[in-house]
Amino acid sequence: MTVRGLSKSFGSGPGRFWALTDIDLSLTPRTFTAIMGPSGSGKTTLLNCLLGLDKPDTGSVSIGGQNITRLDEAGLAELRRSRVGVVFQSYNLIPSLTVADNISLPLRLAGRRIDGRRVRELAEIVGVAATLQRRPSQLSGGQQQRVAFARALITDPELIVADEPTGALDTASSDVVLGLLRSIVSDLDQRALLVTHDPRAAAVADRVLFLSDGRWQGELRGATAGQISAALTDVGRRP
Numbered sequence: 001m002t003v004r005g006l007s008k009s010f011g012s013g014p015g016r017f018w019a020l021t022d023i024d025l026s027l028t029p030r031t032f033t034a035i036m037g038p039s040g041s042g043k044t045t046l047l048n049c050l051l052g053l054d055k056p057d058t059g060s061v062s063i064g065g066q067n068i069t070r071l072d073e074a075g076l077a078e079l080r081r082s083r084v085g086v087v088f089q090s091y092n093l094i095p096s097l098t099v100a101d102n103i104s105l106p107l108r109l110a111g112r113r114i115d116g117r118r119v120r121e122l123a124e125i126v127g128v129a130a131t132l133q134r135r136p137s138q139l140s141g142g143q144q145q146r147v148a149f150a151r152a153l154i155t156d157p158e159l160i161v162a163d164e165p166t167g168a169l170d171t172a173s174s175d176v177v178l179g180l181l182r183s184i185v186s187d188l189d190q191r192a193l194l195v196t197h198d199p200r201a202a203a204v205a206d207r208v209l210f211l212s213d214g215r216w217q218g219e220l221r222g223a224t225a226g227q228i229s230a231a232l233t234d235v236g237r238r239p
């Protein structure tokens, strides 16, 4: 996945506001990248541009070698359904469906064949194989988030985007979910993009990119939570 020279504004005339300016980003397979930045720095706008929910003013977003900024609505729907797996803070599982049916839902929506063996395999990888016939309400928050990861992986996407995936979890469940994301990247050859406010979560990534006022402010590789926290404070202080 490659982003080149991406800029995004809202409004027009004197009220025009640049939420993102000249953003470049490259995510290669088996890399785990975290994005951090103060509130209003442009993180959600960037994710929305990657998912085709917002159209950038300039620049390109290439996923699987295709510039998604040129896709029509049908192409963008297919992108979000099959080519990018997304996990949010709220697990967004369908309460009336079993865990197995929640995991296979993206395939059903895409009209693709459901491979029961693959559903079980992913459930095992994320550690919810014993819960396949239960409903989401019978699972803990951490278990529900693991189901959301299996659902994100079922279409074998080119990128996993996790937007505050540990925001609603306690420390122990957060650690499990972050360890899972880490192993998804290494064992399943995935690339992952994590947006988080939590330096402990970002420390699990290979590199952390800092965004402020819609521009990259720098990056850290292999940093501890303490180093990330200090860098974040520094970014927030810059004029």
Ligand SMILES: Nc1ncnc2c1ncn2[C@@H]1O[C@H](COP(=O)(O)OP(=O)(O)OP(=O)(O)O)[C@@H](O)[C@H]1O
Pocket: 010, 011, 017, 019, 037, 038, 039, 040, 041, 042, 043, 044, 045, 046
């Ligand atoms: N639809 C919109 N219209 C006008 N301004 C917008 C719109 N969406 C976002 N913005 C502005 O763009 C800037 C970036 O917002 P964005 O939501 O991307 O920040 P964020 O880093 O995700 O913040 P948070 O951490 O609080 O979620 C903010 O100043 C916001 O007010």
